[in-house]
Amino acid sequence: MLPYGVIARTQKSFGGLPVLAEITHHQLIVATSIANDKVSFFAGLLHDILKPLLKFEKRGSEWHWPHLDELEVDGTKVDLSEILRQSLSTILCENEIDSLIELIRQHHHRGAVAFNPITYAENEKRGLGIAVIEATLFPRKDLNDMGLYTCIEAKGLTHPYHFFVLTLIYQGIKYYLNEVYHRTFSSLGLKKLIVEYNFGSERIPEIQYDSGNSSLMIKYYVPSKLYSGLKVEHEYGGDAFFNIEEVRPEHDKVKYVKINHAWSDVLTFLVPSPSVDGLTYKMLCVIPGIIAYNGKKVSINSNKIKEFEHEVQNIMNRVLVDIWNNIKLDENHIRVLPYYVEGNEQGNHRCVFCGKRTNIEIKLSQKGLLSDKFTDYHRIGAGQSVCPLCHVGFQCEELLRKQGPASYLPLPCEISSVEVASDFKERYESKYGEYPLNPEEGMALSILGLSTMHLLSDAWYLSLLEKVNESGSLPAWVRLYTLRKQKKMSEFYMKFLIDRRVVIYPLIVKIRPKALISSYGGKRKKFVLNTETLEGHTLWRGSELDITEEHLDALEPLMGKLKYPLHEKVYRTLVSVYGLRE
C-alpha cells in the first residue's frame, strides 16, 4: 500500500462520486495561480490547512466540511490566526500576516470573489474556477479562461508512435516548466515545500518556515485509527524528480514513506478533450500569477499570461532541440513536428506506419531505418515514406532500446476499485447513519485526477525499477531504469508492487498501472512500439510469462507474510520464475 495523502474535496454534483484530488495539490494549484505577491501565495498554500482534520458535519440533508475558525480539536477551539502568526513571522511582517489571515478566513464569504484572490481562483461562476479541474475532465468553461495555458493541442493521433512522441514532449515540457515554477516560487520566498501527514489522533497542524533555506513545512495530523502511526512526507522542489521511497531516519525506529514531486508534477496536465476533430489531447499548465491582487481587489494579470506564453514557446523549442540532438534527424523533420502533433499533414506520400501524408522519403530496407533487427514487417504498409511523428517516434524508441536499461513513460493508471477506509465510515455512520462519500459507482475522472493517476502509475513502476544514474548523452528529462536489485527491494516496495493500493485518505484505490515502455524486447529485436502495455493488461514483461494484474491478485495472500527477509526471497523467486527482464 502506498500512503499518498488526504482528499481535497467531496462533491455534491457528479453523483457525489469521489475524485482523486489531493489536498496539497489543490492548495498548490490555487497558490500558483495567485503567485504574484508573498501574502497571496502563502495564503493560497495554506488556505485549507484545517481540511485534513476531516471534521465533516451533516446539517439537514447536506454535508459540510468546516475548515476555518469554527473547529474544535480535543475540546479546544482552533485559533487559525495563532497557528499562522507564529510560524510565518520570519517571512512576512505583522501587517502582511494580518492580511494573509484575513484572506484565508474570508475565502468562503459571500461576495469575497471581488476582493479575495483565493475565492477568485476557486469560484467557477464569477472567478477563474481553476479548482473545477479537480472535479471533472470536461469543465463547462473554456480551459484557457480558467487560468490554464494550452501548450499543445494534439489532434489526429492514430498510431502508438504519435502518442509516444506526445508523451515524450510532455516529459520534456514538464521538466523545463519546473524550472519556471521554481523561479517564480523562489522569488516569493519558497524553494522547498515539505508536507507531513501523520495518521493517528487529531491535532492542530503545525507550520514552520525556515528562512535559511526558504522552505515551508506543514505537519498535518490526520485522525485515523486504522492507519495510526503511519507517516507520509511530500517534498516539492526545483530539482526533484517524482520518486517514492521508504525512509528510516537515524535514531528513529519509525519508518515513513517519502514522496518527492517536481512542482510541475501537479501543475501540468495531459488530458483527452472532445472536439469536432475527434479525440484530441491537451497539454495544459497552470499560469503562475495569473491573478493579481492589490490588497483591495483582484484582476487578471495579462502581462503574466504573455510572459508565460513566451516561456512555454522557448521550452517547446528546447525540448525539440533536445530530441534533435539525440537522434540527429534532418532538422526539418523536427521543425515540422509541432505541425504534425497539431493534426496537420503535408506531402504526396503515405507513412508506412500510420498512413499520414508526408513528403519524407527514406530508405527503409535492412540497411536503412528499419535495420536488420526489425521483425514487425506485417505491421507496416508498403512504400518508402515515413511521417515526422513516426520517424521521430521510431528513432527515439530505437535510441532508448539500445541503452539496455528500461525506459518507460508513465500513463494515467486505471482505477480497479475504490473504497472508503473503514474507520472513517464508522466515525460518521455511528453519528449520522451515513458518510460523506459515495464510492459505490466508482470514481469520477478529472483533470487533476488524471495527472494524479499518471503519478500513481509512475509510483508503481518505481516500486519495481530503480533509476540508473548514467543516462549517457540523453536529455536530462529522459530517465533509464533497471530492475531493482534484491537488496534494494524493501518490504514497502514489495507490498505496493503486489497489492497496488493507494491511500488518499479516506479513499483507498486499487490501481492498474500503465506505461509506454521502450527497449522491451532487449537489444536483439526491434518491434513497432509495444502496444500491449497501452492496454494495461500486461504490467511488466517476463521471458517465461508476463506479469499481469490477475497474477498479482493471486499473490495477495502473501501480503501478511512479506516481512524481512522473506520479501527479498519472494522477489528473487518472482524475478526468476517470471524471467523478468529490463
Add this chain to the structure above:
Amino acid sequence: MASESSQDLDSLAIEFLKLVNDIIPWRDLPDELRQDKWRILAKRVMASNGDDIQEFLHNIVKSIAGDSFYVTRTEKREGGGTGVEERRRLGGELENYLKKVKGIGKEKELIDYIKSRAIPLVIRLSAEGGET
C-alpha cells in the same frame, strides 16, 4: 474481495502444489534442476494437462522426475525444544486430497485455476515453505 468458491479453489490449488512438490524427489535430481526448482515446477504445471486432477498431478511429476517419486516423507517439526521427526504417508494424503476434490465436484475448474495461476501459486508455495 474473492468469492468463497474461488477461495476454496485457491486453498485446494496450494494444497495440490504442496503435494506435487513433496512427491517429487528433488534431492535425487541433478543440481541444476534442483537449484531452479520453482521455475521448473511452474513451467511444468503450465505445460501439463490431465482429464482429472490425479492425471494432472501424475503428468506434472512425471515430466520433472520421470518414474521416481516419494511415497513417504520425513519432516522435522518444532516441538519441546528439540525437533520431532514425523513420517508423512504421501499416498494417504493424496488419497484424502483426491476424495476432497471429487467431493467438491469442480475438478476441471481446479485444473484451469492452477494452470492459469501457476507462477503466483508456486511463488506462494515457495514462501510458505520458507525455502525460495
